[in-house]
Amino acid sequence: MITAEHLTKRYGAHTAVDDVSFTVRPGIVTGFLGPNGAGKSTTMRMIVGLDRPSAGRAQVDGAEYRRLPAPLRSVGVLLDAKAVHSGRTARNHLRAMAATHGIPSSRVDEVIELTGLTTVANKRAGSFSLGMGQRLGIASALLGDPQTLILDEPVNGLDPEGVRWVRGFVRHLAAEGRTVLLSSHLMSEMAQTADHVIVLGRGKVLADAALSELVQAWTSTRVTVRSPRLSELVSLIAGPEVSIASSGPGLVEVSGATPQRIGDAAAAAGIPLHELTPTAGSLEDAYLALTGEAVEYRSPALPATGAHHDDTRIEKLS
Numbered sequence: 371m372i373t374a375e376h377l378t379k380r381y382g383a384h385t386a387v388d389d390v391s392f393t394v395r396p397g398i399v400t401g402f403l404g405p406n407g408a409g410k411s412t413t414m415r416m417i418v419g420l421d422r423p424s425a426g427r428a429q430v431d432g433a434e435y436r437r438l439p440a441p442l443r444s445v446g447v448l449l450d451a452k453a454v455h456s457g458r459t460a461r462n463h464l465r466a467m468a469a470t471h472g473i474p475s476s477r478v479d480e481v482i483e484l485t486g487l488t489t490v491a492n493k494r495a496g497s498f499s500l501g502m503g504q505r506l507g508i509a510s511a512l513l514g515d516p517q518t519l520i521l522d523e524p525v526n527g528l529d530p531e532g533v534r535w536v537r538g539f540v541r542h543l544a545a546e547g548r549t550v551l552l553s554s555h556l557m558s559e560m561a562q563t564a565d566h567v568i569v570l571g572r573g574k575v576l577a578d579a580a581l582s583e584l585v586q587a588w589t590s591t592r593v594t595v596r597s598p599r600l601s602e603l604v605s606l607i608a609g610p611e612v613s614i615a616s617s618g619p620g621l622v623e624v625s626g627a628t629p630q631r632i633g634d635a636a637a638a639a640g641i642p643l644h645e646l647t648p649t650a651g652s653l654e655d656a657y658l659a660l661t662g663e664a665v666e667y668r669s670p671a672l673p674a675t676g677a678h679h680d681d682t683r684i685e686k687l688s
Contacts, residue, residue: 371396371549372417372518376426379412386412388573389426394551396517399544401564401581402553405661408570410553411449414520418447430518442471442514448521451507456496460487460506463495467513481509486532500527508536518549525559537563557654567653571661581653588659589651593624593632596645606635621645 372394379387387409394400404410415421417428419435427434430445438444454463464478482491485505490498495506504527511519519540525533540563544550554560560567567584569577577584597603600620608614612626624632629648636643 371432372428372430372520372551374413374417374426374428377413377416377423377428378425379409379416379421380424386573387416387423387570390570390573390575391426392568392575392578394549394568395566396549397544397547398565399540399550399552399563401560401567402551402570403557403560403567403657404570404576407572408661409573410570411522413570414447414449414522414551414553417520418445418449420449440471440514442467442473442516444514444516444518446511446514446516446519446521448504448507448511448524450522451500451503451526454495454503454506454510457494459492459494460498460509461491463506464509464513467510471514473513477513477515481512484512485509486535501529501532504528505532516548518551519543520551522553523555524552525554525556533559557652557657561653569657569660571663576660584660585651585653585656588656590625591628591651592649593627593629594621594645594647594649595624595632595643596621597636597641597643599641602639603632603636603641606639606641607632 374390374392377387377390378385390409390413402410402414412421413428416423417430417435418441430438435441435445458466461478461482464481465475467473468475468478482488485508487502487505487509490502495503498506504524508521508524511521521540524540525536528536537559540550540552544565552560552564554563561581564581567577567579567581568575569584577588579587594617595603598620600622604614604622607624607627609626612624614625615623617623629646633643633646635641
């Protein structure tokens, strides 16, 4: 189990992590999310003793990382896959790490096979692709067969097979009762992997909840409606809490009204429906709604193009 208690990190006048408290529990995969500059990497570095907190503390299984008698056997960490001597082969890199903890060479061979590095195990790490470098970083994290895993962007650079493998493997580890903290910017992948999410923004905890609860709290179901008498139907379901936007000829996206309400209104008025499709909110929707005011580095708006959705209000449809 990982615990952070009032964790704070200041760099001069800048506060990168501001009074952060959370618990990462065993048996589930916990996603660690936040915009660039939110303080995720700094928090993970403090958990594993690479940065000293300005205030508060972080512990793994009740002890600070620097107090652990055999860190590799307690915590597997992937923060920077490039933190490898470029002249060493993958096998020799892992053997050097293993020697510090008395880990047998047989375990090195196990993690090489487990992470798909067998064919490149005797090649220098400096020649590795981004994906192979990530696999070597994951192998390093697994070397001590730890009860706790902290992985920062582990699928970065991996091909679809590798992404699927990481997803299945971390869920398998959690099912064994291990603690897994997983950071990623890929919301679609996190939605398939995490059970619980912690969201940081500008150094503060914005959310700490089960993934399903977060999505439910920060999104609403949208209903795609298609009808040849759309304007009539829209006038029947319109209301102060109903948002309606055109997404094509004879087609609208409705928020704030259930499919049952829309269908009943259409049936009562004899209005034919050609489509009535509810779409639940996604983790990406919830994340963007939650972090909208906490984005430090914002991308510029895209220029308008000829092909775009018409987001004008429904009043213009009639």
